[in-house]
Amino acid sequence: xxxxxxxxxxxxxxxxxxxxxxxxxxxxxxxxxxxxxxxxxxxxxxxxxxxxxxxxxxxxxxxxxxxxxxxxxxxxxxxxxxxxxxxxxxxxxxxxxxxxxxxxxxxxxxxxxxxxxxxxxxxxxxxxxxxxxxxxxxxxxxxxxxxxxxxxxxxxxxxxxxxxxxxxxxxxxxxxxxxxxxxxxxxxxxxxxxxxxxxxxxxxxxxxxxxxxxxx
Amino acid sequence: xxxxxxxxxxxxxxxxxxxxxxxxxxxxxxxxxxxxxxxxxxxxxxxxxxxxxxxxxxxxxxxxxxxxxxxxxxxxxxxxxxxxxxxxxxxxxxxxxxxxxxxxxxxxxxxxxxxxxxxxxxxxxxxxxxxxxxxxxxxxxxxxxxxxxxxxxxxxxxxxxxxxxxxxxxxxxxxxxxxxxxxxxxxxxxxxxxxxxxxxxxxxxxxxxxx
Numbered sequence: 001x002x003x004x005x006x007x008x009x010x011x012x013x014x015x016x017x018x019x020x021x022x023x024x025x026x027x028x029x030x031x032x033x034x035x036x037x038x039x040x041x042x043x044x045x046x047x048x049x050x051x052x053x054x055x056x057x058x059x060x061x062x063x064x065x066x067x068x069x070x071x072x073x074x075x076x077x078x079x080x081x082x083x084x085x086x087x088x089x090x091x092x093x094x095x096x097x098x099x100x101x102x103x104x105x106x107x108x109x110x111x112x113x114x115x116x117x118x119x120x121x122x123x124x125x126x127x128x129x130x131x132x133x134x135x136x137x138x139x140x141x142x143x144x145x146x147x148x149x150x151x152x153x154x155x156x157x158x159x160x161x162x163x164x165x166x167x168x169x170x171x172x173x174x175x176x177x178x179x180x181x182x183x184x185x186x187x188x189x190x191x192x193x194x195x196x197x198x199x200x201x202x203x204x205x206x207x208x209x210x211x212x213x214x215x216x
Numbered sequence: 217x218x219x220x221x222x223x224x225x226x227x228x229x230x231x232x233x234x235x236x237x238x239x240x241x242x243x244x245x246x247x248x249x250x251x252x253x254x255x256x257x258x259x260x261x262x263x264x265x266x267x268x269x270x271x272x273x274x275x276x277x278x279x280x281x282x283x284x285x286x287x288x289x290x291x292x293x294x295x296x297x298x299x300x301x302x303x304x305x306x307x308x309x310x311x312x313x314x315x316x317x318x319x320x321x322x323x324x325x326x327x328x329x330x331x332x333x334x335x336x337x338x339x340x341x342x343x344x345x346x347x348x349x350x351x352x353x354x355x356x357x358x359x360x361x362x363x364x365x366x367x368x369x370x371x372x373x374x375x376x377x378x379x380x381x382x383x384x385x386x387x388x389x390x391x392x393x394x395x396x397x398x399x400x401x402x403x404x405x406x407x408x409x410x411x412x413x414x415x416x417x418x419x420x421x422x423x424x425x426x427x
Contacts, residue, residue, distance in 0.1 A: 048232065048233050048235060049232050050230070050232030052227050052230050055226075056223065056224070056227035059223040059226060060220075063223065081219060084219060088226060089222075089226075092226045092229075092230070093366075094300075094366045096234060097236050098235070102301060106300075107299075107300055109301075110299075110300030110301045110302075110370070111370070
């Protein structure tokens with residue numbers, strides 16, 4: 001059994017080495033790919049025999065290659081990474097189906113394409129039943145569209161308009177524009193104490209006016 | 217989970233595995249099992265009356281031989297296409313005998329339309345046919361299912377349909393040896409119909425589960 005395995009491995013190696021020699025004269029890249037495929041074939045054959053170090057090395061070596069393959073199908077980083085993990089899991093579960101007398105590359109690419117297409121289909125189904133989140137899907141409507149808020153705002157503006165001019169100015173600067181007492185004093189030419197007093201009275205008046213409205 | 221963590225855990229759990237034999241060898245094993253089953257059933261049932269005489273009838277002989285060839289080639293195609301590095305073109309392997317087989321079914325339907333009087337095909341005869349058909353195809357389907365379970369992760373639909381065709385064709389040629397009624401349509405309906413039913417249910421449920 002082990003002799004047969006070695007023979008088969010030699011067969012692949014000699015074939016690939018010949019291919020490598022031809023390729024070197026024509027194109028170095030093809031030669032490098034062929035060498036890499038032989039390495040992976042040997043590593044996978046050892047992994048099938050229970051050599052965990054070879055298996056670990058193989059999985060580490062194929063992962064960047066798988067990422068580059070998967071990026072042809074999936075642009076999103078997380079989709080691509082999930083697909084790579086799917087491929088690794090599938091490879092692990094069906095590693096007994098690999099025949100070391102055949103090149104490793106097509107076997108790996110067959111699994112990779114299958115998993116990438118599966119994820120594309122799943123994404124397609126999700127895209128069909130999902131819609132982008134828009135403003136109209138928000139649970140809380142914007143204040144400008146709320147009729148109650150509009151009514152309250154109108155009442156408040158009306159109440160502020162009926163205040164004496166100094167109190168109006170104090171509320172506008174300190175409460176609506178949220179200026180500091182110092183800035184508001186500089187703006188109006190009034191003292192800080194006068195501004196505090198005007199604001200206090202304005203709020204008292206507003207409270208009285210708005211509660212009257214609420215009661216009526 | 218991070219990919220490098222996944223790799224570490226996969227490598228840590230990787231024991232030695234028994235390699236699959238070549239697809240041709242496994243197809244041969246399954247066909248030998250089918251032949252043994254056919255032989256057992258033929259011994260149990262006995263050959264149909266006037267089998268030798270029927271074999272002289274060209275349309276019957278072509279029907280039976282094309283069904284048998286379809287079964288053999290579909291079995292080979294199923295085992296090849298179940299592997300990730302084999303081409304999908306293998307699915308076309310049983311196409312030529314399949315075309316001949318289906319055309320002979322059509323011819324027989326057309327030819328036998330007038331001579332068969334109403335009531336010639338009885339419920340008893342048809343149910344006996346169905347019982348034999350289930351007895352033949354069920355063990356073959358189960359064995360093939362076990363042999364090809366790894367294909368679930370790769371090309372389940374094509375493998376199931378091609379496997380069902382293989383079982384149908386083998387069962388049909390077996391039935392025509394010891395059954396007086398031509399049950400090809402029933403055999404195809406049973407095997408491919410069941411396969412399509414299961415595939416439909418699987419597609420429906422997998423979508424619901426993934427939703």
